[in-house]
Amino acid sequence: MTRQMTGAEMVVQALIDQGVDTVFGYPGGAVLPIYDAIFQQNHIKHVLVRHEQGAVHAAEGYARSTGKPGVCLVTSGPGATNAVTGLTDALLDSIPIIVLTGQVPTFMIGSDAFQEADTVGITRPCTKHNWLVKETDALSSVLHEAFHVATSGRPGPVLIDIPKDVQFASGTYNAPQPSTSHYQPTVKGDITSITELVEAMEKAERPLFYTGGGVINSGPAASQLLRELVAATNFPITSTLMGLGAYPASGDNWLGMLGMHGLYEANLAMHGCDLMINIGARFDDRITGVISEFSPNSTKAHIDIDPSSINKVIRVDIPIVGDVGHVLEDLMKVWKSRGRKTNSSAVGNWWSQIKEWQAIECLKFTQQGKVIKPQYALSRLEALTKNHDRYITTEVGQHQMWAAQYLGFEDPNRWMTSGGLGTMGYGFPASIGVQMGHPESLVINVAGEASWLMNMQELGTAMQYNLPVKQFILNNERLGMVRQWQELLHGERYSSSWSESLPDFVKLAEAFGAKGILCSDPDDLDEAIMEMLNHDGPVLFDCLVEKHENCFPMIPSGKAHNEMLLGDADTQGAIDAKGSVLV
Amino acid sequence: MSDLNLKNGTSAKSAYNLRPNFSDIVERHTLAVMVENEPGVLARVIGLFAGRGYNIESLTVAEVDHEGKLSRITIVTTGTPQVIEQIKAQLGRIVTVHEVHDLTVEGPSVERELAMFKVAGDGEKRVEALRLADIFRANVVDSTLNSFVFEITGAPEKIDAFADLMRPLGLVEVARTGVAALSRGG
Ligand SMILES: Cc1ncc(C[n+]2csc(CCOP(=O)(O)OP(=O)(O)O)c2C)c(N)n1
Numbered sequence: 001m002t003r004q005m006t007g008a009e010m011v012v013q014a015l016i017d018q019g020v021d022t023v024f025g026y027p028g029g030a031v032l033p034i035y036d037a038i039f040q041q042n043h044i045k046h047v048l049v050r051h052e053q054g055a056v057h058a059a060e061g062y063a064r065s066t067g068k069p070g071v072c073l074v075t076s077g078p079g080a081t082n083a084v085t086g087l088t089d090a091l092l093d094s095i096p097i098i099v100l101t102g103q104v105p106t107f108m109i110g111s112d113a114f115q116e117a118d119t120v121g122i123t124r125p126c127t128k129h130n131w132l133v134k135e136t137d138a139l140s141s142v143l144h145e146a147f148h149v150a151t152s153g154r155p156g157p158v159l160i161d162i163p164k165d166v167q168f169a170s171g172t173y174n175a176p177q178p179s180t181s182h183y184q185p186t187v188k189g190d191i192t193s194i195t196e197l198v199e200a201m202e203k204a205e206r207p208l209f210y211t212g213g214g215v216i217n218s219g220p221a222a223s224q225l226l227r228e229l230v231a232a233t234n235f236p237i238t239s240t241l242m243g244l245g246a247y248p249a250s251g252d253n254w255l256g257m258l259g260m261h262g263l264y265e266a267n268l269a270m271h272g273c274d275l276m277i278n279i280g281a282r283f284d285d286r287i288t289g290v291i292s293e294f295s296p297n298s299t300k301a302h303i304d305i306d307p308s309s310i311n312k313v314i315r316v317d318i319p320i321v322g323d324v325g326h327v328l329e330d331l332m333k334v335w336k337s338r339g340r341k342t343n344s345s346a347v348g349n350w351w352s353q354i355k356e357w358q359a360i361e362c363l364k365f366t367q368q369g370k371v372i373k374p375q376y377a378l379s380r381l382e383a384l385t386k387n388h389d390r391y392i393t394t395e396v397g398q399h400q401m402w403a404a405q406y407l408g409f410e411d412p413n414r415w416m417t418s419g420g421l422g423t424m425g426y427g428f429p430a431s432i433g434v435q436m437g438h439p440e441s442l443v444i445n446v447a448g449e450a451s452w453l454m455n456m457q458e459l460g461t462a463m464q465y466n467l468p469v470k471q472f473i474l475n476n477e478r479l480g481m482v483r484q485w486q487e488l489l490h491g492e493r494y495s496s497s498w499s500e501s502l503p504d505f506v507k508l509a510e511a512f513g514a515k516g517i518l519c520s521d522p523d524d525l526d527e528a529i530m531e532m533l534n535h536d537g538p539v540l541f542d543c544l545v546e547k548h549e550n551c552f553p554m555i556p557s558g559k560a561h562n563e564m565l566l567g568d569a570d571t572q573g574a575i576d577a578k579g580s581v582l583v
Numbered sequence: 584m585s586d587l588n589l590k591n592g593t594s595a596k597s598a599y600n601l602r603p604n605f606s607d608i609v610e611r612h613t614l615a616v617m618v619e620n621e622p623g624v625l626a627r628v629i630g631l632f633a634g635r636g637y638n639i640e641s642l643t644v645a646e647v648d649h650e651g652k653l654s655r656i657t658i659v660t661t662g663t664p665q666v667i668e669q670i671k672a673q674l675g676r677i678v679t680v681h682e683v684h685d686l687t688v689e690g691p692s693v694e695r696e697l698a699m700f701k702v703a704g705d706g707e708k709r710v711e712a713l714r715l716a717d718i719f720r721a722n723v724v725d726s727t728l729n730s731f732v733f734e735i736t737g738a739p740e741k742i743d744a745f746a747d748l749m750r751p752l753g754l755v756e757v758a759r760t761g762v763a764a765l766s767r768g769g
């Protein structure tokens with residue numbers, strides 16, 4: 001179906017036709033025609049953020065929690081450059097978002113016009129793909145293709161730069177068609193390689209599933225298949241930060257998160273396994289530690305939809321390129337057809353070994369005295385909210401790692417965190433995006449005081465749209481993660497890692513019309529958390545915690561998984577000069 | 584099938600990894616990349632090499648299919664086998680890249696480059712330059728009383744050799760196009 005309309009109307013029409021209900025954005029001169037078109041319709045809700053970075057993180061939160069692409073609309077020049085951090089964040093974590101930017105009119109491009117920036121040039125390395133649309137007639141097909149590219153294969157952010165004259169001009173609108181473009185990533189895995197993996201699974205004595213964000217991106221069906229596979233094989237399973245929730249934290253075979261701040265049992269299992277089955281993870285350096293000593297005696301299988309992930313960091317023995325859901329389905333079929341075999345007695349011994357590691361209880365802590373331990377705060381938050389229909393976002397730092405360790409995720413899409421880029425300022429706007437997608441659910445951002453301040457202006461957004469997001473700030477008055485590294489790596493010289501001149505968070509909340517709660521006594525904590533949960537509106541929860549608590553376990557930079565530090569007593573001389581060069 | 588006690592990396596046999604063993608030896612590969620002829624596609628390819636720290640020894644690009652809007656980029660690059668595999672996979676990831684061919688491993692191929700050499704001098708040297716140009720089948724495309732411009736086509740090694748010979752004979756300036764390459768046979 002084709003129709004005549006202006007470029008601005010096409011933008012709105014394409015969004016409607018693509019099933020978009022929410023757009024996060026901020027207006028400016030170069031997008032006024034699109035804002036005018038938005039004003040004249042009722043299908044799409046526009047959320048006015050307070051900073052364009054907030055719009056992109058909100059769209060990420062929306063996308064990650066709903067499984068649908070997130071959409072942003074920002075103006076040219078500073079609007080576009082403010083979106084760059086969010087685009088990079090979405091690229092590294094493979095989040096499908098579509099960012100629409102206004103641009104100066106085509107006839108002024110290249111003249112250093114007011115608010116002109118080379119947006120496609122600046123964003124080329126931080127998008128999966130981007131387009132500058134110079135003709136209104138080309139606009140609708142680019143818009144539809146943008147959704148196709150953002151959501152197919154390995155998902156990611158895309159950007160469409162639309163000059164103002166293209167928005168004003170009229171042209172032909174084409175309704176969405178199944179994409180005929182050349183970009184059609186493979187989703188089915190090679191059956192010979194899948195069979196090879198099944199054979200390895202049948203023989204393995206110390207197998208381990210190592211799962212990542214790819215399982216979540218593949219959709220709920222992939223998580224379901226993963227659960228069936230784990231139950232049927234009785235193999236242990238660990239996950240990256242991005243993959244939490246694909247397999248339930250309460251599941252029998254769950255070892256917890258692995259990696260730099262992963263659990264003892266997960267990291268030792270990774271180190272000692274003889275068959276590693278990587279499903280949708282990418283051997284990030286937070287996971288592998290020093291490459292030369294990473295899981296030295298395992299046969300490695302890797303299922304990934306992105307061929308470039310295979311053999312990028314770690315050489316694997318059984319590469320399988322394909323979508324996790326499709327591959328797991330075929331894997332199950334092959335494994336069943338060959339008689340559902342595993343080396344169960346050897347796997348039983350493997351479990352006895354793992355149980356010994358688990359008995360160490362690496363996350364154990366004791367809450368004593370009058371100062372709240374961050375681990376205690378999160379344990380209480382977990383206890384009081386785990387039966388809620390709950391979504392968690394985080395900022396970046398120690399609190400993020402503690403949240404990953406002490407909160408349990410039973411389902412996919414419930415955990416939104418900036419993994420690859422580690423963007424302080426992600427969590428608050430992301431929580432807004434999540435709440436937009438799930439108006440009735442409990443949405444909590446576990447934050448550090450320093451990160452939270454990076455996008456605190458979004459409290460205005462939460463108030464304006466009545467989004468009852470709970471900001472649970474573990475306030476250690478420190479850039480805690482930086483301080484921890486300085487303690488361990490830089491001779492306790494705490495260079496600029498004190499959070500000085502902090503605001504009174506309760507008054508800050510009140511200044512925006514939100515509710516503020518201060519809690520500093522462990523005995524008051526439960527009551528204060530209940531007060532937060534019972535308040536129908538945004539809450540800023542200032543939880544004063546132990547200032548110099550360190551996050552353990554920790555694999556120091558430049559070390560192997562079996563050289564993990566479990567607590568403060570282990571830290572003396574743990575990191576050598578070579579390790580301190582690494583981030 | 585990879586036995587569980589097989590050494591890591593010895594049994595990989597994906598299409599993305601044509602040779603099983605990764606070594607640390609730096610190799611030179613010629614890649615032919617078919618791309619959609621959209622504005623920015625060359626920047627995407629070059630940006631990939633710059634951003635990820637890969638080498639470009641030479642790069643040529645021109646439209647080869649006007650109707651299909653396809654251009655062919657020929658890239659000569661160097662790296663260890665693992666890096667070369669990664670370069671190909673990363674190129675393949677670019678949305679507007681249609682095909683990536685590694686001419687160095689996909690069977691026999693021919694490579695040609697065009698170069699122009701300005702050589703100035705007189706007397707013996709001038710005669711010698713002309714004589715060598717004749718041996719190399721270089722054409723004289725411009726001449727003055729004390730200079731020549733030679734045009735030569737051939738494999739890059741032949742052009743290198745010609746450059747070495749011209750240097751002592753008064754080589755002033757060189758312009759090279761970079762490599763164009765095609766696989767042999769049908
Ligand atoms: C935008 C940005 N700048 C700097 C950093 C480096 N960084 C990582 S964690 C951290 C400290 C975070 O402090 P806070 O939010 O209070 O969390 P805490 O570690 O204290 O829990 C910093 C500065 C980052 N990740 N992101």
Ligand SMILES: [Mg+2]
Pocket residue numbers: 397448449450474475476477478479480499
């Ligand atoms: Mg802090």
